[in-house]
Amino acid sequence: MTFETNITKMFGIKHPIFSAAMGPFYTTDLCVAVSEAGGLGVLSHTSIERGANIGKETTDVQIDESTMRRMGIDVVAAMKKNMEYVVEHTDKPFGFNIRTSRNEIQAPKMCEEIPKFIMENQRIRDQCIYALTSAGSSKILPASKTFQELKKKSEIKHFHVAPALWLADKCVDSGVDGMVVTGGEGGGHQSYEKVATLILLQQVHKKYPDFPIIACGGFATGAGLAAALAMGAGGIAMGSRFIASEDSEFHENYKNVVPPAKASDTILVTGALGPIRLWKNEYSLHHGLVADKEAKMAEEQALRTMSREDYIKELIESSNAYLAAYRGDTNSGAVLLGQSIGIIDKIESVSKIINDMVSEAETLLKSAVGRIK
Ligand SMILES: Cc1cc2nc3c(=O)[nH]c(=O)nc-3n(C[C@H](O)[C@H](O)[C@H](O)COP(=O)(O)O)c2cc1C
Numbered sequence: 001m002t003f004e005t006n007i008t009k010m011f012g013i014k015h016p017i018f019s020a021a022m023g024p025f026y027t028t029d030l031c032v033a034v035s036e037a038g039g040l041g042v043l044s045h046t047s048i049e050r051g052a053n054i055g056k057e058t059t060d061v062q063i064d065e066s067t068m069r070r071m072g073i074d075v076v077a078a079m080k081k082n083m084e085y086v087v088e089h090t091d092k093p094f095g096f097n098i099r100t101s102r103n104e105i106q107a108p109k110m111c112e113e114i115p116k117f118i119m120e121n122q123r124i125r126d127q128c129i130y131a132l133t134s135a136g137s138s139k140i141l142p143a144s145k146t147f148q149e150l151k152k153k154s155e156i157k158h159f160h161v162a163p164a165l166w167l168a169d170k171c172v173d174s175g176v177d178g179m180v181v182t183g184g185e186g187g188g189h190q191s192y193e194k195v196a197t198l199i200l201l202q203q204v205h206k207k208y209p210d211f212p213i214i215a216c217g218g219f220a221t222g223a224g225l226a227a228a229l230a231m232g233a234g235g236i237a238m239g240s241r242f243i244a245s246e247d248s249e250f251h252e253n254y255k256n257v258v259p260p261a262k263a264s265d266t267i268l269v270t271g272a273l274g275p276i277r278l279w280k281n282e283y284s285l286h287h288g289l290v291a292d293k294e295a296k297m298a299e300e301q302a303l304r305t306m307s308r309e310d311y312i313k314e315l316i317e318s319s320n321a322y323l324a325a326y327r328g329d330t331n332s333g334a335v336l337l338g339q340s341i342g343i344i345d346k347i348e349s350v351s352k353i354i355n356d357m358v359s360e361a362e363t364l365l366k367s368a369v370g371r372i373k
Contacts, residue, residue: 001362002038006212007178007234010157011093011129014038016235017225017354018214019242021097021132022188022336024322026050026249028082033247033350035092040130042237043096045104047074049081050249075106076113087123095130099189100140101273108140115146118154125154134161135189135273138174159214163191165203178212179204180237186217187240187338190268190275205232220340222360230365240338247350251328255347257335263342271334272318279335283321 002008005016019027019034023045031041079096086094096114100107115131118124133141138160141147150156157177162168163184171179181204183197184190195203197217204213215233219225220241228236243250244258257279268275269287278284325333348356 001359003229003358003361005229005234007214010178010212010234011040013040013093015354015358016229017357018042018095018130018235018237020186020188020216020237020239021045021099021134022239022243023097023099024048024319025326026052026078026082028085028249030242030245030248030350031082031086031094032089033245034242034354035086035090035094037351037354039350039354041086041090041092041094042130042132043079043082043086043094045075045079045097045099045110046082047078049078050085052078076110079110079114080117083117083121083124083128087121087127091127093127093129095132096128097132097134098141099273100133100136100138102136103273104136107136108144111141111144112146115144115150115156118156119146119150125150129155129157131156131158132161132180133158134180138171138176142175159212161216162200162204164193164195164200165207167191167193168204168208172208172211178214178234179208180214180216181233182237183217184268185277185339187243187266187277187340188336189271189273190277192275194268194275201228201231201233218338218340220343222357222362223364224340224343225357226361226364226368229361230368238340239336240340241344241353242350243337244341244344244347245350245353246347251326253328253330254325254335257330258337258341258344259346261337261341261344263339265341266337266339276334276336277338279330279337279341281333281335282331283324283334 002014003016008016015038017039019042021042021044026046026048027044028050031043034041098110118128159178160171160176161182162171162179163182183200184194201215213233214235214237215228216237219236219238244255265280266277267280267284269284321334325335
């Protein structure tokens with residue numbers, strides 16, 4: 001059994017299920033597993049290539065090009081290596097994420113170099129058909145000359161994350177092919193808007209009824225998939241559900257946070273790019289949440305007026321919280337997870353998760369149709 005939607009048709013995939021972007025963690029094996037299971041796997045924006053030793057000196061912090069090179073941080077090189085790995089391990093379609101935040105100083109370079117790399121590699125060009133931008137402007141990738149050329153020569157589609165209706169308007173203005181409509185209950189990177197997926201999906205679908213939409217934030221069950229499809233989305237993307245899978249590269253301690261957790265066990269705090277939803281632990285409970293983007297910019301300004309050494313020290317300290325989570329320190333690490341952890345009760349293989357969700361959604365939708373008299 002399969003669902004046929006505008007999204008499954010657009011990407012030629014069996015099931016309307018995507019993995020969410022989860023930088024700064026690498027999600028290379030997860031990407032392969034999701035694509036192999038009939039969904040569409042996504043490579044995250046990270047400076048860490050699959051299998052790399054997560055040393056103290058490796059960070060995802062964007063300081064400046066030369067400091068980053070000295071520290072061995074290269075998101076472009078990591079993305080290329082991760083793409084090569086994916087096509088060695090699956091012949092199915094996959095995608096990648098670039099965070100276009102003003103604080104991601106390598107984002108414009110990624111938007112030029114990654115499309116060029118894809119274009120020059122026949123196999124990657126055939127399989128890498130989904131470019132997802134997020135956390136910043138939806139205009140940077142379409143403005144890239146190499147991306148324009150790639151679009152003409154391949155099947156690649158550009159989607160951008162829309163966490164509020166006014167940001168969905170901006171996506172449409174930028175000429176994106178579709179949107180990932182992401183509500184505030186989701187894990188990790190969030191917007192200042194804090195609108196729940198249930199509301200946001202209705203708003204965006206009402207205003208853009210024919211626009212391709214992938215719903216994201218809070219999905220982990222067949223019931224969620226059924227609801228998203230019934231509300232006009234053509235597919236869903238999941239982060240937390242796939243973290244707690246046998247195939248994901250997340251540390252066992254990170255995965256084991258998920259099944260016992262309750263939906264109320266997460267909290268929004270301010271991260272380097274804006275609000276992030278984290279599991280409640282020693283780290284997150286000692287971090288505040290700024291009220292809005294203006295407050296965040298004022299905070300960044302204060303950071304910039306520090307001495308250069310203090311500034312870099314501050315940035316490295318915050319990135320170390322991700323590295324701690326990477327290494328399985330779930331107390332002092334930044335453990336990004338969404339409220340959906342409250343509805344995930346088992347760590348299973350990606351293929352079982354996808355197959356069970358699809359068959360549960362089918363049962364629920366048939367039963368709902370049967371109730372129409
Ligand atoms: C560990 C983690 C890292 C994330 N990093 C990113 C990122 O780099 N870029 C992005 O657009 N969203 C990021 N997000 C948000 C996810 O793409 C997605 O919106 C979220 O996981 C959806 O909620 P869910 O966890 O309930 O499925 C991250 C989420 C998690 C859990």
